[in-house]
Amino acid sequence: MxxxxxxxxxxxxxxxxxxxxxxxxxxxxxxxxxxxxxxxxxxxxxxxxxxxxxxxxxxxxxxxxxxxxxxxxxxxxxxxxxxNxxxxxxxxxxxxxxxxxxxxxxxxxxNVMFSQRGVLTLCHSDPEMEMGARFTNAMKLNGVDAELIDVAAVKQRAPILNFQTDARYPIHGAIWQARAGTARxxxxxxxxxxxxxxxxxxxxxxxxxxxxxxxxxxxxxxxxxxxxxxxxxxxxxxxxxxxxxxxxxxxxxPIHSYALQAFVSEPLKPIMNTVALSPASGTYFSQSDKGGLVIGGGIDRVPSYGQRGNLPAQETVLSGLIEMAPALAKVKLLRHWAGIVDVTPxxxxxxxxxxxxxxxxxxxxxxxxxxxxxxxxxxxxxxxxxxxxxxxxxxxxxxxxxxxxxxxxxxxxxxxx
Amino acid sequence: MQQFPCPFCGERDEREFHFLAEAGKERPNTTVSIDDETWARYLYKQRNEKGEVQEIWMHLTCREVFLLKRHSVTMAVSESVSLRQGC
Missing domain, CATH: 3.50.50.60 (FAD/NAD(P)-binding domain)
Incomplete structure (x- = not known):
């Protein structure tokens, strides 16, 4: 036993x-x-x-x-x-x-280490904020916690993000789900x-x-x-x-199998207390308890059963990360891998x-x-x-x-x- | 980057290509009545094979649509065939 x-x-x-x-x-x-x-x-x-x-x-x-x-x-x-x-x-x-x-x-x-540190889905324009309001309301009507927050509230939760107003994808606010998080x-x-x-x-x-x-x-x-x-x-x-x-x-x-890649960086001091997703690039990241940034994005471009990385998707995800948080541009990756995911229409x-x-x-x-x-x-x-x-x-x-x-x-x- | 062969342009960077569909699907004759299962099979069902596959791809820069034979694990290409009439 x-x-x-x-x-x-x-x-x-x-x-x-x-x-x-x-x-x-x-x-x-x-x-x-x-x-x-x-x-x-x-x-x-x-x-x-x-x-x-x-x-x-x-x-x-x-x-x-x-x-x-x-x-x-x-x-x-x-x-x-x-x-969400x-x-x-x-x-x-x-x-x-x-x-x-x-x-x-x-x-x-x-201990599955479920940490309800919240997820930010960023909105990069006024129309995206309106769609964010619609999405937030839909979630609430369905009984799920959601909140549309402004840029000051985003900055409070994730100061590492790119808050420059002349950024290619400036942050106007975010959809915030507080009960979301990460687990081991x-x-x-x-x-x-x-x-x-x-x-x-x-x-x-x-x-x-x-x-x-x-x-x-x-x-x-x-x-x-x-x-x-x-x-x-x-x-x-x-x-x-x-x-x-x-x-x-x-x-x-009704399934296509694709490789989905993910990345972990070298361990850093605590810089990211939540999970942030930018719909502009599909990139999202969080920081693990060990300090590594955990980075993900969209699937590869072509159906595949090969459990390994692929440069075009890697470039998209990582350039998206640098757009979200330019301070991370010189962070080194520690690991990079792919899993095969079953995607329905x-x-x-x-x-x-x-x-x-x-x-x-x-x-x-x-x-x-x-x-x-x-x-x-x-x-x-x-x-x-x-x-x-x-x-x-x-x-x-x-x-x-x-x-x-x-x-x-x-x-x-x-x-x- | 991987290079894929366009039948018209030759070897080009993989980012210039777009996967369209699995090859060999025949559109049901919709001028007569067909059942939901037949239509759903055409729209959604995929062979999604692990191994040698035959697919329809497009070379985005020259708009050539062609048949690509490749391996879905190793990504090795065995053949690309033009679908233009008279080729």
Whole structure:
């Protein structure tokens, strides 16, 4: 059994040369049959397993991954958590996630370091301030906290930004979501893994799914590097590789996979206390607790499965950063990487049945999957346990494309994907 | 920067190019009634293959539209084919 983490256990282990910590999770051999198999041990897959066990009492669950848990986009993102979306369906989804994040460290007995330091979406002109007012009002009507703040209030929150009035993109104000923030991304995966494992979930790493077992038109299990594993229901939460997995079940999805790049700078003294996004360039940045600037932007220009950087997007993001905060021009980058994101035509996720009996999909999160992990897991667990949509996941069913009922956040909230 | 081959101009900087769509989609005949699934498949569904892909690209500077065969992991280009009539 893993140890319970507390101030007392820290003190006790300090006296015992840290000898008493148990492993955070087991490494079990896969069984022949489970009630539910989840493919993909990232944040969404692990959270799904946790909520299946905790909320629905479904504990005969395996989460399998071709690599190591949290080794995909969960460990590659810029850790921003926010619910500043436009449409009611999106606000319900992403704010559920923020609410779950607010209590997550306590719930999982694992410090995910959720820091509600707020997110600034900058407005660079008077018309943008008017659109900002519209957006702020939409968020409030949807029950999400939002405030349109003027340039003095932006300066108070992020003095490092470019406040020159003759700047190419002068700052007129910003949309401010105070409850937004950042978290320790690996800890989210590790916390869910540890809590799911404690409830009896088997997490099986280094076990690639090579085929789906299809019988009488239904998905009955997976054929893996470690043999066949069968289950009543299969849930796929494999992000950028969703099309590849769906292809094993002869399904095509409305998804393009792109590389999304991110950057971390050398550690600096504290200069940035919040997260700031400039819609002009799509660049956004925050500062981690270790001092590194965490910098992100839009996706690459061409669909790709190559998990590596690409110069044109890099140039766009970094020139955007220098426009936002010219003082950072000589800061050196420490790391630079890319993850493969699954982008839908409306920049909204897909949650629901796949069209093949027994196979369910959690995908299409694009560049914004990390913030949605708790909600994605909770809603996907509901779907797998009951066979029915939760009211919040219903609008995100795959059937919205044939019905022409898109939730076009790419256009509405101007997110950079 | 990577260089991509335009069938008309030759090797050019990747920023001069625009990815348009996957190759091989046929527009349904909309002069007759078609069902929602057929139309949605044409509008939204993508093969999104990992490996060798065939796509329609445009060289923005000369407006040449062409077929590009490349690898979606390595980005290596195997062929670019002009789509102009008579070529």
């Amino acid at each position: 893993p140890s319970h983490y507390s101030a007392y256990s820290l003190f006790r282990e300090g006296l015992r040369q840290q000898s008493g910590w148990g492993k955070a999770w087991r490494s079990p051999k896969p069984k022949k049959h489970y009630e539910v198999i989840i493919i993909g041990a990232g944040g969404h897959g692990l959270a799904t397993a946790y909520y299946l066990a905790k909320n629905h009492g479904v504990r005969n669950v395996a989460v399998i991954d071709k690599g190591w848990l949290g080794g995909g986009n969960t460990g590659r993102n810029t850790t921003t958590i926010r619910s 979306y436009y449409y009611p369906e999106s606000c319900a989804l992403y704010d559920l996630s923020v609410q779950l994040y607010e209590n997550l460290s306590r719930e999982l007995n694992y 991304h690996d800890a989210v995966a590790w916390g869910y893994a540890r809590a799911a494992d404690a409830l009896g979930v088997d997490i099986i790493q280094q076990c690639e799914v090579r085929e789906l077992i299809l019988e009488n038109g239904a998905c009955a299990g997976v054929r893996t590097a470690h043999g066949d594993i069968r289950a009543n229901k299969i849930g796929a939460a494999v992000a950028g590789h969703s099309s590849v997995l769906a292809n094993l079940a002869n399904i095509t999805l 409306d920049s909204s996720p897909i949650l629901g049945p796949s069209g093949v009996d027994g196979l369910y999909l959690n995908c299409g999160w694009g560049t914004g999957g990390f913030k949605a992990i708790p909600a994605g897991g909770l809603l996907f667990a509901h779907l797998l346990a009951t066979g029915q949509h939760h009211v919040i996941s219903q609008p995100f069913d795959l059937n919205r494309f044939a019905q022409g009922r898109l939730i076009d956040e790419g256009a509405a909230s101007g997110i950079a994907h």
